Amino acid sequence: MNADERTDGWVSIGAALMALVVLTGALGAHMLGPHFVEKGAEWWGKAVLYHALHALGVLVYGLYLRGRANRPWPACCFAIGILLFSGSLYAMALGAPTWLGMITPVGGTLWIVAWIGFAAQARLAYPRAPKATR
Secondary structure (H helix, E strand, C coil), X not given: CCXXXXXXXXXXXXXXXXXXXXXXXXXXXXXXXXXXXXXXXXXXXXHHHHHHHHHHHHHHHHHHHCCCCCCCHHHHHHXXXXXXXXXXXXXXXXXXXHXXXXXXXXXXXXXXXXXXXXXXXXXXXXXXXXXXXX
């Protein structure tokens, strides 16, 4: 698999995750309301918001990767973070045991790692200008 094929995969995954954001937001707003537990609407809204922000992270990171040889581990962290953070909140909003809330911060931590990894890769991709031009 060449670098462009790897990049195209992450762009596609990011776009699919964004479509899922629209779907989960619409379901929460129009169909699932009566099925939410106490605080469920709040959890669902937070899950949708952070799902959207980090799905955009996957999409942007996929575009950044275009033509680069970087290993895409930050994208993996973004995607698994969505599953753990938003997934646990979606499940609890619908009545899953609240101990799933212990998983939520693991997803948030993965997002922090993903953003730091993205920042480090981006910084290393652009060498510093020679001293004479600074």
